[in-house]
Ligand SMILES: CSC[C@@H](O)[C@@H](O)C(=O)COP(=O)(O)O
């Protein structure tokens with residue numbers, strides 16, 4: 197893939213973002229959270245651009261060339277490569293929150309099963325888990341952490357509208373599940389975003405275990 201950068205974006209800045217995405221993708225793939233060619237990852241580059249995974253690649257085997265530049269309307273910039281099919285869900289986060297620097301989307305078994313189990317309720321309410329404090333803004337296990345579960349669709353504007361509606365109802369949002377699909381979460385840097393993703397994976401696994409044990 198050939199990537200030409202706008203004059204305002206130094207190559208070193210784009211490469212730093214690309215390398216951070218490749219590293220996170222490899223580690224998340226090693227955890228088994230990105231089966232087949234699923235999942236997508238991005239980082240903000242500046243106020244108007246982000247670096248994102250090219251569509252359809254195996255996320256455990258990415259190189260710098262598999263990361264491309266987009267504008268925040270989701271258009272490819274300086275390349276003919278095709279950005280992630282779910283680019284609109286990334287750019288929505290960057291447009292809405294200027295402080296957000298990274299977005300991670302994975303398809304782990306736990307995320308997938310939890311999304312199906314709670315799709316009817318449309319939300320998973322987490323309470324009583326110490327690890328909720330790994331989510332920025334939550335300071336006690338007593339707080340309620342709501343993770344919405346939106347219906348799956350291949351039509352991204354529908355999902356974008358669901359996210360907008362949740363936020364317009366005044367509810368906090370740090371992550372969401374898509375039914376039978378996976379999770380999206382974000383943060384002010386890659387480390388915070390990774391922390392959110394790992395904590396959510398753990399919390400969802402605990403909820404599933406508890407549900408199974410209580411039913412037995
Ligand atoms: C291979 S099924 C998963 C895809 O449909 C999609 O949900 C996904 O996460 C990866 O899409 P991509 O276009 O590679 O970013």
Ligand SMILES: [Zn+2]
Pocket residue numbers: 234235236282301303377378
């Ligand atoms: Zn996906």
